[in-house]
Amino acid sequence: MADLEQFRAETRRWLEEHCPPSMRKPITADEMVWAGTQIAFATEDQRVWFECMRERGWFAPGWPAEYGGGGLDRARARIVDEEMSRLGCRQPQYNLGLWMLGPVLLEYGTEAQKREHLVPITQGSQRWCQGFSEPNAGSDLASLKTSARQQGDELVINGSKIWTSYGDKGDWMYALVRTDFEAVKQEGITFVLIDMRAKGVTVKPIELISGKSSFCEVFFDDVRVPLANVVGGLNKGWSVAKSLLKHERAAMSKFTEGGAPSHDALEVARLYLADAGEAPVWRDRLAALLMDSHAFSLTHQRVAEQAIAREDVSGPSSIMKLVQTEQESAKYELLMQLMGHRGLGWEGDAFSGLEREISHSWTLSKTYTISGGSSEIQLNIIARRVLGLPA
Ligand SMILES: Cc1cc2nc3c(=O)[nH]c(=O)nc-3n(C[C@H](O)[C@H](O)[C@H](O)COP(=O)(O)OP(=O)(O)OC[C@H]3O[C@@H](n4cnc5c(N)ncnc54)[C@H](O)[C@@H]3O)c2cc1C
Structure with a gap:
């Protein structure tokens, strides 16, 4: 336990030292650094952050070091995640190879496949x-x-x-x-x-x-x-696909922790509450949303602990994907309503950058409830596999 606390302190110090301040701000879709042969850095800080994390093997802290990962056990890999999240660090590399294919190759891949693909993924050179x-x-x-x-x-x-x-x-x-x-x-x-x-x-x-x-x-x-x-x-691909979809859902349910562009509901709402007449109904809806979001975050931590303890979390990962994406969608729905006609901004100077961002995010949030298996399909999975209800 003391070892883990020491590792946490060292990780925190290292991140504070190496993560440039501009890489600690909420990310927008245009600022994501997608890996691969077409990689492009918009700023020097993006490059610095990418290279530091690559050298440390922390694109994939929990993968074996021989494949370019950090070689950390689950508890330590989780600490890296938590400390990045605490500091608001952006993901340095975006790549389906990292979130989905990599874990599947570690489980099902041949040695040759692991060598051919995991190393380029942890180097950020294969998308x-x-x-x-x-x-x-x-x-x-x-x-x-x-x-x-x-x-x-x-x-x-x-x-x-x-x-x-x-x-x-x-x-x-x-x-x-x-x-x-x-x-x-x-x-x-x-x-x-x-x-x-x-x-x-x-x-x-x-x-x-x-x-x-x-x-x-x-x-x-x-x-x-x-x-x-x-x-x-x-x-035998169906079992491999089911395993991959489990990782996809887990990745999507982590989006609240700074992995994907998102907005702080309270911060945005404060700008528009006065115009909306500060009506108690808005405050009620906002408070309910924030409580749900906090409850989700705590449940997410609990499921992460279960995963560290090697419990089967395939059922909860469907629940987490469903709840996270529906909450994200509900958040943007509420913000759009609260903003009134300002929520109609799509392009042009008549609307602020934030207003244009919110309307784009509102449409995007709906797609998350479809990709990786729609909400209805998640409900079917939960009913059958988690609750054991008859088909
Ligand atoms: C943003 C985004 C990114 C994506 N990226 C990829 C990608 O990179 N690669 C890829 O392969 N695919 C990708 N997809 C596709 C995605 O996996 C499919 O859209 C999704 O699986 C739904 O399939 P469909 O679009 O054919 O809809 P359909 O399967 O035709 O479903 C239509 C509607 O019927 C409902 N429905 C269907 N069957 C049932 C049922 N049995 N019970 C209850 N309701 C049901 C669905 O919930 C949905 O509302 C992406 C989708 C989105 C939105």
């Missing part, structure tokens, strides 16, 4: 995108149809993926493909790693009404992938 959803396979993911037929020691992939976030910026994609068309649908799926520069891969950005979009469609036309890129075995 990953996720190829799960298809036009008729979103919530019902197991219905996916993109085919992968074995030819010698390769898979030949044909089909397409949709809603691939930043597919145009990813160096690699982890994808689900169908390798057995006869089997029960969950049993014919394989989890495979695809180099986005491979011949036959075409990426088309999807335009959205907002003008800004990270979404892409990805098409596969006789794309050849070595069998060595299969993770967890042929036709």
Whole structure:
């Protein structure tokens, strides 16, 4: 225990010394440093913070040092998270490889796969995108149809993926493909790693009404992938995918701790309460929101402790994803209502930067309740797997 307290004090000192003050402010979407071959730093402080954390292995404090991680046990890795959060440190690197693929490779990957991919991820030089959803396979993911037929020691992939976030910026994609068309649908799926520069891969950005979009469609036309890129075995991809989605939900439920752009509800509300006539109804709604948010934060800490104690938190991770994303959405809904017509600001100088940010965040908050499995799907999972209710 004394050891842990000493580690906490050292971590706090190190972060205070190395994290530039500008990297301790809430992050906006444009300020996120996405890793990979197209990495770009908007400021020198971003670069300094990125490089310090990379050298220390703290992009992934809990991964083994041989793969570029910090080599810390769960309790110490958690302390790094807590101290970063206490100081308001931004995540130095954003990468699906770090939050989702990495933990899955540690569990299911071959030694060669770990060496080939975990090290570039912990160096920030390889960015990953996720190829799960298809036009008729979103919530019902197991219905996916993109085919992968074995030819010698390769898979030949044909089909397409949709809603691939930043597919145009990813160096690699982890994808689900169908390798057995006869089997029960969950049993014919394989989890495979695809180099986005491979011949036959075409990426088309999807335009959205907002003008800004990270979404892409990805098409596969006789794309050849070595069998060595299969993770967890042929036709065994469903278990790997379930494990990955668990990590995705855990990552999304951590967004409140400064991992994603967000606003302090009280700070924003104070600016508009006077205009709204300081009505008790606003104060009531705001107080309820802040209490829910505090309760969530405490529950989040409890679940994190359970994970450190190696208890199964796969059920709670669905609950946390559901509650966090719904709370985030409720927060922006309340702020938009409180701001009245000022909440309609989208672009142009008639509205302040904050007003434009809030209206964009309001739309974005709704997407979080869909990505990583929609709220309705989380409720189904909670009903069946956590509460044991009949299907
Ligand atoms: C911001 C964002 C980023 C994303 N990034 C990626 C990505 O990088 N890679 C990727 O592969 N996918 C990505 N997605 C896609 C996402 O995984 C799917 O949108 C999601 O799984 C829902 O699938 P769908 O859009 O096909 O909707 P559908 O499955 O068609 O669902 C439509 C509606 O019906 C409801 N519904 C469906 N089935 C049930 C049921 N059994 N019970 C109750 N309600 C049900 C859903 O909750 C939803 O409200 C992203 C989505 C968003 C919004």
